[in-house]
Amino acid sequence: IVIKYLKCLLKATMTSLLRRIEDDNMTETLVDNAEDNLETQALSNDHLFTADDSQESYDSSSSACRRRAASIEWPPRKQPRTVETVQVGCLNVISGKYESLDYDIPDSDLLLDEERNSGFKYETKKNITRWLVFMLIGVFTAGIGVFLDIAIDQLSEIKYETLKHYVDTCVKENCLYLPYLMWVAFNVFFVLISSLLVTYVEPVAAGSGIPQVKCYLNGVKIPRVVRIKTLFVKVIGVVSSVVGGLAVGKEGPMIHSGAVVAAGISQGKSTTFGRDFKIFHFFREDHEKRDFVSGGAAAGVAAAFGSPVGGVLFTLEEGTSFWNQSLTWRVFLSAMVSTFTLNSILSMYHGYPAQLWVAGLLSFGKFPDIPYSRFELFIYMGMGLVGGLFGALFNYINYHLTVFRMRYINNKLSMKVLEAALVAATTATVGFAMIYFLNDCRPLGQDPTKFPIQVFCGDGEYNALGALWFQTPETSVKSLFQDPPGSHKVTSLSLFFVLYFLLSIWTYGLSLSAGLFIPSLLTGAAWGRLTGMGLMWLFPNQSWIDLRKYALIGAAAQLGGVVRMTISLTVILIEATGNIAFGLPLMLTLICAKWMGDFFNEGIYDIHIMLAGVPLLSWDPPPLSHDIYASEIMSHPVVVLRTTERVARIVQILTAETHNGFPVVDPGHELQSEKISFGKLRGLILRHQLIVLLQNKIFNERMDLWDSKNLEVALKLFRNEYPRYPHIQDISLSSAEMRCTVDLRPFMNSSPYTVIHSMTLPRVFRIFRALGLRHLPVIDDTNQVVGMVTRKDLVRYRVHHHNGHMTREELKISEK
Numbered sequence: 001i002v003i004k005y006l007k008c009l010l011k012a013t014m015t016s017l018l019r020r021i022e023d024d025n026m027t028e029t030l031v032d033n034a035e036d037n038l039e040t041q042a043l044s045n046d047h048l049f050t051a052d053d054s055q056e057s058y059d060s061s062s063s064a065c066r067r068r069a070a071s072i073e074w075p076p077r078k079q080p081r082t083v084e085t086v087q088v089g090c091l092n093v094i095s096g097k098y099e100s101l102d103y104d105i106p107d108s109d110l111l112l113d114e115e116r117n118s119g120f121k122y123e124t125k126k127n128i129t130r131w132l133v134f135m136l137i138g139v140f141t142a143g144i145g146v147f148l149d150i151a152i153d154q155l156s157e158i159k160y161e162t163l164k165h166y167v168d169t170c171v172k173e174n175c176l177y178l179p180y181l182m183w184v185a186f187n188v189f190f191v192l193i194s195s196l197l198v199t200y201v202e203p204v205a206a207g208s209g210i211p212q213v214k215c216y217l218n219g220v221k222i223p224r225v226v227r228i229k230t231l232f233v234k235v236i237g238v239v240s241s242v243v244g245g246l247a248v249g250k251e252g253p254m255i256h257s258g259a260v261v262a263a264g265i266s267q268g269k270s271t272t273f274g275r276d277f278k279i280f281h282f283f284r285e286d287h288e289k290r291d292f293v294s295g296g297a298a299a300g301v302a303a304a305f306g307s308p309v310g311g312v313l314f315t316l317e318e319g320t321s322f323w324n325q326s327l328t329w330r331v332f333l334s335a336m337v338s339t340f341t342l343n344s345i346l347s348m349y350h351g352y353p354a355q356l357w358v359a360g361l362l363s364f365g366k367f368p369d370i371p372y373s374r375f376e377l378f379i380y381m382g383m384g385l386v387g388g389l390f391g392a393l394f395n396y397i398n399y400h401l402t403v404f405r406m407r408y409i410n411n412k413l414s415m416k417v418l419e420a421a422l423v424a425a426t427t428a429t430v431g432f433a434m435i436y437f438l439n440d441c442r443p444l445g446q447d448p449t450k451f452p453i454q455v456f457c458g459d460g461e462y463n464a465l466g467a468l469w470f471q472t473p474e475t476s477v478k479s480l481f482q483d484p485p486g487s488h489k490v491t492s493l494s495l496f497f498v499l500y501f502l503l504s505i506w507t508y509g510l511s512l513s514a515g516l517f518i519p520s521l522l523t524g525a526a527w528g529r530l531t532g533m534g535l536m537w538l539f540p541n542q543s544w545i546d547l548r549k550y551a552l553i554g555a556a557a558q559l560g561g562v563v564r565m566t567i568s569l570t571v572i573l574i575e576a577t578g579n580i581a582f583g584l585p586l587m588l589t590l591i592c593a594k595w596m597g598d599f600f601n602e603g604i605y606d607i608h609i610m611l612a613g614v615p616l617l618s619w620d621p622p623p624l625s626h627d628i629y630a631s632e633i634m635s636h637p638v639v640v641l642r643t644t645e646r647v648a649r650i651v652q653i654l655t656a657e658t659h660n661g662f663p664v665v666d667p668g669h670e671l672q673s674e675k676i677s678f679g680k681l682r683g684l685i686l687r688h689q690l691i692v693l694l695q696n697k698i699f700n701e702r703m704d705l706w707d708s709k710n711l712e713v714a715l716k717l718f719r720n721e722y723p724r725y726p727h728i729q730d731i732s733l734s735s736a737e738m739r740c741t742v743d744l745r746p747f748m749n750s751s752p753y754t755v756i757h758s759m760t761l762p763r764v765f766r767i768f769r770a771l772g773l774r775h776l777p778v779i780d781d782t783n784q785v786v787g788m789v790t791r792k793d794l795v796r797y798r799v800h801h802h803n804g805h806m807t808r809e810e811l812k813i814s815e816k
């Protein structure tokens with residue numbers, strides 16, 4: 001029994017001993033594991049705070065993590081990212097003077113209350129009105145197109161009829177200097193009207209307006225770009241420039257005109273005329289206005305080229321930062337209505353009221369099904385490459401010319417006008433010299449020209465170059481497309497191409513309203529036709545060689561090489577020629593032209609946008625930028641306001657700072673300085689909101705005036721001031737009012753989009769771009785505001801293409 005008892009005791013002791021050893025082992029493992037975990041956590045936390053501290057413990061971790069840790073700086077460095085001014089001709093400085101549009105819908109209590117009170121009926125009403133406004137935009141844009149067409153048609157007829165009369169008479173009487181001087185006088189007179197208007201009345205109406213519309217749709221506020229005054233100057237300016245005989249067209253400006261019409265109609269008021277029609281007040285917000293401007297731009301393209309689908313694609317390709325299905329429908333409606341209205345009125349004007357046959361302002365003539373062989377696709381692609389080369393050359397020379405203008409001409413207004421007059425006189429001189437010296441005679445009746453001049457040709461003949469110059473550039477494009485073979489000599493067409501190419505380079509960028517599409521199409525059609533003539537000479541009697549095809553491909557290649565549009569231009573040309581079968585050759589040509597052009601430089605619109613230092617956000621973030629973090633992009637420290645803020649401090653901040661958005665933080669935080677504090681993010685408020693609050697004295701101490709019913713009125717107050725808010729200097733406040741406080745909570749955006757400071761640039765960029773934001777506060781993991789990202793902070797990172805090389809560069813922001 002004793003032995004048995006001792007055995008049991010030993011066994012029990014051994015078991016408990018073993019269990020204890022096992023437990024100890026387990027604890028050790030757990031402790032080890034826990035320590036490991038803690039270490040790992042420390043690593044991941046470390047990389048959020050100090051890169052230097054975490055460096056040692058990182059040596060054993062993966063190299064990817066090591067890179068990530070090493071690249072984050074905390075606290076963020078203050079970068080020397082500003083320069084004083086944009087240097088003339090500099091392509092890598094962003095101008096600080098441009099502000100952004102607010103495309104984000106703020107999530108304020110005020111807006112929520114409005115939505116709650118108005119209900120679905122209000123939403124339906126808003127939607128129906130929206131459709132109606134899009135229709136009206138189509139109608140009015142077409143109306144402007146009709147006015148342009150008829151005015152240019154009538155005035156050109158008077159001009160060329162008079163010149164023809166004098167040329168015909170003076171050839172016999174040996175006084176040809178007289179029609180020459182008259183031609184110069186006509187050109188200079190009309191061009192002066194356009195140039196004086198643009199230079200002294202509204203400079204933003206210069207050029208085609210496409211770059212400005214592109215910037216607007218991208219989210220950049222270009223001052224005065226969608227005002228009535230701009231539209232007026234643009235329309236009169238375009239008529240004068242085209243009748244003035246310059247190498248320009250009216251099609252590009254139609255896009256800008258459509259955009260202004262859209263912005264005007266949709267707001268139900270005109271700030272220029274000081275009239276408020278008390279309608280459409282719910283559309284007085286940037287994001288609503290942007291949608292209408294998209295519709296206007298599409299309606300402009302549709303009216304100009306008779307191309308509604310091209311119009312929709314143009315707005316999609318060239319800018320609109322936000323797009324959805326219902327917007328597509330509305331934009332399409334406005335483009336369709338525009339084409340239909342223009343077609344109806346112009347058909348009536350041309351004497352065919354029952355038929356609709358004038359689809360757009362630009363007519364390429366009839367392009368019935370022209371067959372093409374498969375091997376020809378290679379010729380078209382080759383032509384596309386040549387077009388890309390010519391386009392790059394155009395852009396290169398025009399860039400240097402623009403820089404020269406910025407340095408030596410633009411600072412004196414009179415010089416701008418003089419230059420425009422000089423170009424007008426030179427254009428007339430070039431035209432006259434070509435007619436005088438090149439005796440390109442053709443038998444009458446071949447060319448459907450309206451004012452054939454005989455000059456030194458025999459009886460029954462006319463001067464083919466005279467026919468090209470004695471009509472508007474639009475009609476000349478049609479002639480080069482449609483003239484039968486044998487209508488032009490190789491020498492005269494070659495010289496016309498070279499001289500017109502140089503003239504169009506000189507003309508683009510003058511201080512007047514004019515477009516670039518037509519001169520590019522005309523020079524392209526000239527060398528395209530020459531290519532066709534060369535093929536005819538090489539392969540005589542081949543049925544596949546049709547001059548129309550080659551002129552069209554040349555025109556497409558040249559235009560694509562200059563502007564670098566692909567999808568929209570393809571569709572515009574398909575719709576303008578009415579020949580769907582030719583879609584593939586056009587597409588291949590345009591793609592090749594773009595690739596070749598992009599190898600050397602940017603498209604002409606982008607070059608002019610970059611020269612102006614506009615912070616345009618590209619479609620995608622710069623490649624290979626995952627090693628850049630929000631903490632490096634953002635501005636730091638941030639100027640913030642507290643949820644309940646003193647009026648005096650708001651006034652002081654608005655006066656001292658130029659920022660347009662301020663994060664709102666918890667009131668419990670102590671200010672680090674009068675201007676700056678850290679705190680938990682509660683919302684975001686915009687400068688114009690603060691100004692409206694101060695202007696209407698919505699202060700806590702005066703809440704007796706602002707009961708809840710009256711606060712509903714507050715949203716209207718913001719809309720009534722839109723888009724021209726007063727400056728802080730215009731607000732007068734007594735010293736008693738300065739001591740008041742404002743509760744910012746009902747007005748601020750209480751759930752602004754934010755990013756964590758360790759987010760990479762591509763992600764920040766995508767959030768900012770896709771949501772059309774203006775301010776993106778950066779927070780740390782305790783929701784404290786630590787930085788601010790705006791458009792200019794993101795645009796700074798860019799990949800530069802030069803001669804086929806890609807380099808990443810960081811642009812500077814100018815203070816002015």
Ligand code: ATP
Nearest residue numbers: 099100635637638639659660661662788789790792
């Ligand atoms: P926008 O000009 O786009 O309308 P904004 O005027 O508020 O917006 P920007 O002019 O883009 O701002 O800002 C210039 C610089 O100031 C940017 O680097 C931006 O990060 C920084 N910034 C903007 N708001 C603040 C702020 N509240 N506190 C500190 N820095 C800011």
